[in-house]
Amino acid sequence: MIExxxxxxxxxxxxxGAIRAVDNVSFVCKPGQIYGLxxxxxxxxxxxxxxxxxxxxxxxxxxxxxxHDVVDEPHKVRANVxxxxxxxxxxxxxxxxxxVEYFGRLNGLDEGTLKKRADEIFSRLDMNSFRDRRCDKxxxxxxxxxxxxxxxxxxxxxxxxxxxxxxxDIMTARTIIDFIRECxxxxxxxxxxxxxxxxxxxxxxVVGIIESGxxxxxxxxxxxxxxxxxxxxxxxFVSVVGPYQGSPEA
Amino acid sequence: MNLAAVAxxxxxxxxxxxxxxxxxxxxxxVPLLAFPILMVGITALATVMIGNAEKEIPKIMxxxxxxxxxxxxxxxxxxxxxxxxxxxxxxxxxxxxxxxAAVEIPKGFQAALAEGxxxxxxxxxxxxxxxxxxxxxxxxxxxxxxxxxxIKDRLAAKNLPASVLTxxxxxxxxxxxxxxxxxxxxxxxxxxxxxxxxxxGAMYPAIDLTAGEKERGTIETILSxxxxxxxxxxxxxxxxxxxxxxSAILSVTSMGLSFAFLGHSHLMQSSGEPSLNLNLGxxxxxxxxxMALPLAVLFSAVLMTIALFAKTYKEAQSYLTPLxxxxxxxxxxxxxxxxxLTPKLALIPVLNTSLVCKEIITGTYHWNSIILxxxxxxxxxxxxxxxxxxxxxxxxxxxxS
Numbered sequence: 001m002i003e004x005x006x007x008x009x010x011x012x013x014x015x016x017g018a019i020r021a022v023d024n025v026s027f028v029c030k031p032g033q034i035y036g037l038x039x040x041x042x043x044x045x046x047x048x049x050x051x052x053x054x055x056x057x058x059x060x061x062x063x064x065x066x067x068h069d070v071v072d073e074p075h076k077v078r079a080n081v082x083x084x085x086x087x088x089x090x091x092x093x094x095x096x097x098x099x100v101e102y103f104g105r106l107n108g109l110d111e112g113t114l115k116k117r118a119d120e121i122f123s124r125l126d127m128n129s130f131r132d133r134r135c136d137k138x139x140x141x142x143x144x145x146x147x148x149x150x151x152x153x154x155x156x157x158x159x160x161x162x163x164x165x166x167x168x169d170i171m172t173a174r175t176i177i178d179f180i181r182e183c184x185x186x187x188x189x190x191x192x193x194x195x196x197x198x199x200x201x202x203x204x205x206v207v208g209i210i211e212s213g214x215x216x217x218x219x220x221x222x223x224x225x226x227x228x229x230x231x232x233x234x235x236x237f238v239s240v241v242g243p244y245q246g247s248p249e250a
Numbered sequence: 251m252n253l254a255a256v257a258x259x260x261x262x263x264x265x266x267x268x269x270x271x272x273x274x275x276x277x278x279x280v281p282l283l284a285f286p287i288l289m290v291g292i293t294a295l296a297t298v299m300i301g302n303a304e305k306e307i308p309k310i311m312x313x314x315x316x317x318x319x320x321x322x323x324x325x326x327x328x329x330x331x332x333x334x335x336x337x338x339x340x341x342x343x344x345x346x347x348x349x350x351a352a353v354e355i356p357k358g359f360q361a362a363l364a365e366g367x368x369x370x371x372x373x374x375x376x377x378x379x380x381x382x383x384x385x386x387x388x389x390x391x392x393x394x395x396x397x398x399x400x401i402k403d404r405l406a407a408k409n410l411p412a413s414v415l416t417x418x419x420x421x422x423x424x425x426x427x428x429x430x431x432x433x434x435x436x437x438x439x440x441x442x443x444x445x446x447x448x449x450x451g452a453m454y455p456a457i458d459l460t461a462g463e464k465e466r467g468t469i470e471t472i473l474s475x476x477x478x479x480x481x482x483x484x485x486x487x488x489x490x491x492x493x494x495x496x497s498a499i500l501s502v503t504s505m506g507l508s509f510a511f512l513g514h515s516h517l518m519q520s521s522g523e524p525s526l527n528l529n530l531g532x533x534x535x536x537x538x539x540x541m542a543l544p545l546a547v548l549f550s551a552v553l554m555t556i557a558l559f560a561k562t563y564k565e566a567q568s569y570l571t572p573l574x575x576x577x578x579x580x581x582x583x584x585x586x587x588x589x590x591l592t593p594k595l596a597l598i599p600v601l602n603t604s605l606v607c608k609e610i611i612t613g614t615y616h617w618n619s620i621i622l623x624x625x626x627x628x629x630x631x632x633x634x635x636x637x638x639x640x641x642x643x644x645x646x647x648x649x650x651s
Contacts, residue, residue: 092466
């Protein structure tokens with residue numbers, strides 16, 4: 001379960017002054033549900049998810065992840081979260097197996113559990129053929145599988161995906177989409193950011209539209225269609241975001 | 251601090267470090283090979299060059315001397331010199347290396363000698379040119395031998411013994427033990443080398459583990475794991491520190507082996523006596539390492555802190571290059587003759603360690619200074635580690651755009 005309460009993040013820039021990247025964002029994401037955070041580049045998606053993963057600290061407000069506050073108990077939050085983004089790269093000089101084991105150890109798994117868990121994940125993701133190959137020698141698809149294995153090794157209850165398919169080819173992106181779906185089937189709480197409408201339509205139970213750091217609309221796809229009297233998600237997005245486009249913080 | 255988590259980070263960083271050719275070259279290969287190549291190679295090259303220069307019979311020119319047949323005859327008889335006929339452009343010929351040197355015998359030299367009037371014989375040569383120096387030396391020796399023979403004849407004419415000119419002789423003799431002599435010769439250099447290699451050995455790992463992580467995009471990956479930033483920094487710091495020490499240990503071992511080889515070879519010996527006694531005490535070398543430890547900690551933490559500001563490997567390199575000068579300048583200053591350890595200098599990092607290393611190598615242990623320097627450097631090192639940990643907690647540094 002994820003619950004954000006008035007989450008804010010202000011960055012300070014020498015030229016632009018204070019920038020409210022995330023402004024009073026509140027939402028709830030339940031187990032067995034995929035929450036899609038939809039927004040244009042610079043809308044505040046990544047900053048929101050980084051705060052949920054405790055990589056960044058909120059300027060104001062807070063969030064509770066698996067019963068732990070992101071400000072007060074960041075270590076416990078991270079122990080319950082699997083974070084995957086286009087920016088979470090792999091260590092090039094480690095093998096796939098070493099990469100997964102490293103994160104297992106950082107999550108405090110004992111060697112026996114770690115080996116069992118790693119073997120299980122490698123078989124499930126069909127990684128045994130390249131598990132001992134260095135990450136810098138892997139194809140993009142293999143790298144993504146290794147990243148997925150890395151996020152799964154400690155069996156987190158919450159999965160955070162920040163534009164996970166960005167820059168990937170269709171087949172590799174499909175692997176990620178299938179994996180996100182599988183997380184929902186396993187009862188995990190999933191939050192997922194994207195600016196690709198088709199991914200939201202395919203995956204999300206609840207959609208939050210974010211622009212200039214503000215959560216402007218929220219609901220299931222059906223609820224949004226009814227509310228904005230539009231069927232096409234892109235049209236809904238434009239209706240919601242349009243008035244805010246070109247604002248100084250956008 | 252969770253030591254198990256620190257150990258996990260250290261183990262992973264060590265695995266990656268051992269697989270990185272770039273850092274291995276800077277930390278292992280360069281320190282291991284630099285000294286043998288520099289010392290054995292350059293000494294061998296110098297020996298060959300000097301040998302070749304010695305084999306050559308220098309061509310020299312005599313200016314004047316037609317009225318001084320005695321000196322002229324001596325010069326013509328020398329096997330080690332080839333006298334060429336006089337030419338007006340003799341200066342150009344020396345500069346162009348056509349001849350190696352020239353000797354000018356003043357007009358009426360022999361007659362003036364007979365009358366007991368003082369004369370000056372000038373020798374002209376090309377300063378800094380080895381073969382020209384050899385030619386000039388041969389000429390000098392020949393003229394001096396002639397002068398000695400003149401003195402001998404004059405003394406004989408007056409029935410005086412040769413000892414009238416040298417009533418007593420003066421001799422300088424070394425009483426310091428060989429370790430101290432060797433230490434005084436190379437002590438400053440060893441301290442300087444250890445300090446510099448502690449820095450260069452730590453530089454590439456420090457960049458790789460900070461700016462390198464940012465550039466590769468792994469910083470966000472690691473920050474999403476439950477490890478605390480403190481444990482992460484300490485794990486990384488320990489690897490940089492290990493690299494720094496490994497580099498210094500390898501370089502001093504390599505230096506020691508190179509010195510040992512040179513000490514036993516004929517390359518640096520003349521008349522059977524070693525020109526440089528390099529018999530350094532093992533205790534001294536270990537003591538130098540102990541003094542270098544807090545400095546290696548200081549370097550590792552400072553390098554990591556600065557490199558963390560950079561977004562890329564190249565940017566980090568450009569930040570750290572000026573730091574090398576900041577370390578080299580005090581290290582070089584300590585090697586300068588006359589720079590001695592004082593209480594004030596004992597508080598200046600790098601310079602203090604370099605100076606105390608120079609003393610330790612010669613077997614001199616001023617415990618007050620040693621404790622003061624060790625403690626002050628430890629304090630600086632702790633402050634640097636604290637700063638590095640603080641930097642790793644700053645979002646604007648980690649995610650600088």
